[in-house]
Amino acid sequence: MSFNFIETNINDHIGLIELNRPDRLNSLNRKMVSEIMDALLAFECEKEVRVIVITGRGRAFSAGADIEEMMEDDPISLELLNQFSDWDRIATVKKPIIGAVKGFVFGGGFELALACDLLIAATGTEFSFPEVGLGVMPGAGGTQRLTKLVGKTKALEWLWTGERILAATALDHGIINKIVASELLMEETTRLAQKLAKQPPISLRLIKDSVNKAVDYSLHEGMQYERKNFYLLFGTEDQKEGMNAFMEKRKPNYQGK
Template sequence: MTYEAIQVSKENGVATITLNRPPMNPLNTQIFKELTQAINELQSDISVGAVIMTGSGDKAFAAGADVTEMANLTPVEVYNFCQDSQIAFKRIENLGKPVIAAINGLALGGGCELALCCDFRVAADTAKFGQPEIGLGIIPGAGGTQRLPRLIGAAKAKELIFLGDIIDASAALGLGLVNKVVPTELLLEEAQKLAKRLSSKPAVAMAMAKSAINTGLNLDISSALTLEIQCFVTAFASDDRKEGIGAFMEKRKPNFTGK
């Protein structure tokens, strides 16, 4: 598929999705629909083992939702706008492959919410984060009130959402909002290193680990442990499990095929 609001490239088992509305990469309906389509295609692409999500330019990962599109929407239309965003973000969150947000510049509002959907967040030292929607008389509508508390705890999430403060990369690291902070010029290099490590892992086991964690977080512990067993058995049935255990017993490096 040909995309306009995003760019998709693939190299050495890693796909990179770049938001392509510089300089601020505001999120609009077109981006949401294109992200959904791209993730659907990557899900079935066995050549891709990991995905990097980033923004074009050096000013913003995504500086928020496109307010010019939202400003004159009716309540029904804005509901559909939020639905489009949540559909795209859920697809990213539930992609059976690891997703890394390489955060350059501003990740505000919907941009921060997009980063929250990813499995890892690597931030440039110039990155800034926030959910400033309160200043517009609204609240986060693409998962911020739900994913942020689950990641950093309710008290800190309320502080960011209620006050609308914008924090720098160092503060985000301290909160556990990001996994790593690197110099801006090394951002994509670091994200690619992590993506290549992840893409070399057995695909079925990776998908099952992600599913067990993401789904299990929303279950009671007994149900979550049952889910873990189900995911374990699925991974155990894979060809890669046979290869992994065989390689371990033969004291050699495994050759995983993603099956």
């Protein structure tokens, strides 16, 4: 794949997407967002890829949307552009997505991070939704995903004030999974990605599917959905391999079938 604003590669079952506008702190213009989504969907269809990692080149993950690009927009032009249809494609990715973030994770960059399944942050990383200071608000899922993670009152505080959230605070509120030294960010992220890549791929997909449903479904509906996915896994070769390996006291070799 060839892109203008991101770099991609595949190594050891891990598909890497690296935001590549370091001179602009990886600010997200519309073309860049489209490229990110195209890469995600390409990795989703690539059998060799079992886990996807998103990170940013330079000293920031992303400082947010490219404000210069949207200054002259009006409601009708935005409606016709329908730019958030690109963002909506993230929800169709069933493979695990790990975000490796550092520096500034602001605005649209924060929304992209929140769309990841797991987040590892470098020491000193700061998160923020500063849109209110520009007279606007998040539009790619920020108000929704943040609220589901931290609850109404804390989400409103951070969205209304635009205050920066330190990595330690983000960890305390369940926004991120782990804080590591900046120089170890990709090493630790790769280690986690490799661990997941050795797990049965279909199990990972259906676990992600079930957990996502738990966010919106009632407990009863969620349990019924979970049960359906549980039954489905007994039709996979990986289920047979996993249980046979357990009985034979050996490591399983999962093929994603």
